[in-house]
Amino acid sequence: MTTVVDLAAAYHFAAVQHVDQRRKGQRAEPYMNHLTEVAELVAHATEGRELDIAIAAVLHDTVEDTGASLAEISERFGADVAALVAEVTDDKSLPKAERKRLQVEHAPHASRGAKLIKLADKTANLRALVASPPPDWTAERRDEYRDWAREVVAGCRGASPWLEARFDEAAAALS
Numbered sequence: 001m002t003t004v005v006d007l008a009a010a011y012h013f014a015a016v017q018h019v020d021q022r023r024k025g026q027r028a029e030p031y032m033n034h035l036t037e038v039a040e041l042v043a044h045a046t047e048g049r050e051l052d053i054a055i056a057a058v059l060h061d062t063v064e065d066t067g068a069s070l071a072e073i074s075e076r077f078g079a080d081v082a083a084l085v086a087e088v089t090d091d092k093s094l095p096k097a098e099r100k101r102l103q104v105e106h107a108p109h110a111s112r113g114a115k116l117i118k119l120a121d122k123t124a125n126l127r128a129l130v131a132s133p134p135p136d137w138t139a140e141r142r143d144e145y146r147d148w149a150r151e152v153v154a155g156c157r158g159a160s161p162w163l164e165a166r167f168d169e170a171a172a173a174l175s
């Protein structure tokens, strides 16, 4: 049975894995701040009832951005969590533009849990662009990111009206 022990283990695992990473914003926040925000949004959207989705939210960038493997996630947190993390992990062997295109293409076919994580991730990223804009991003780059995030989220709608409203607020704050 998945319990709060697994959720606590996921936070610790993510903190260790992302220890040297910082966000791109002017404050260079610890990467972990992004993961706690995404997990809180997902936990709220699921009213605390779907622990596997919250755990996958904590771990959503571990395979893409650190040395962690899906096999390791599966062994520690179970196959359901690993499957969710796999769904939200880009193939880094592909060029960035292709990865972004695939996110738009794949979003409508994603599981509900993966849609919630994508919605929360894009919401947190747009909020970060307002709260701590990356110093080297032009307004044009920021607008491009927002428009792309809207396209990904268009494929996730229906998963959580509450979370979709949080995303829309974050996007509106950038318009």
Ligand code: ZN
Residues within 6 Å of the ligand: 034, 038, 060, 061, 121
């Ligand atoms: Zn993320």
